Amino acid sequence: MQDKRSAPPDPSPGFPVRVGVLDMGSNAIRFVIADFIAPSTWTALVSERIPVRLADHTSETGLLSAEGMEAAVAVMERFRDALAEREVRHYRAVATSADWFDKGSLDLSRNGLPESAAVTAGC
Numbered sequence: 001m002q003d004k005r006s007a008p009p010d011p012s013p014g015f016p017v018r019v020g021v022l023d024m025g026s027n028a029i030r031f032v033i034a035d036f037i038a039p040s041t042w043t044a045l046v047s048e049r050i051p052v053r054l055a056d057h058t059s060e061t062g063l064l065s066a067e068g069m070e071a072a073v074a075v076m077e078r079f080r081d082a083l084a085e086r087e088v089r090h091y092r093a094v095a096t097s098a099d100w101f102d103k104g105s106l107d108l109s110r111n112g113l114p115e116s117a118a119v120t121a122g123c
Helices: 066-085
Strands: 017-024 028-038 041-051 090-095 118-121
Touching: 017 066, 028 066, 041 066
Parallel strands: 017 090, 090 118
Antiparallel strands: 017 028, 028 041
């Protein structure tokens, strides 16, 4: 007997595709929303750099202070709202040079981005 279930959908998006990227660095958080029509052809719809100076809000233990968390969460909420407003389904958040992220002081699922946001630390 033949299996009549359909094949799973291709996880890689085709073109055109709208994507979002959030980069949490020690001095600023950047986010970009762009439309790609090919792998190297894109147009930015949103491009922001918000100087939050997260490194200045880190204690000797490497944890982010409440003030630093509030600043980061405020930017993530802006990004979340921009993703929803522009109907972005493919997005990624990365934390670069961020010891505080590795120590779990910023829980993205609780603070701004959906739990399904893919997050990579130390890129």
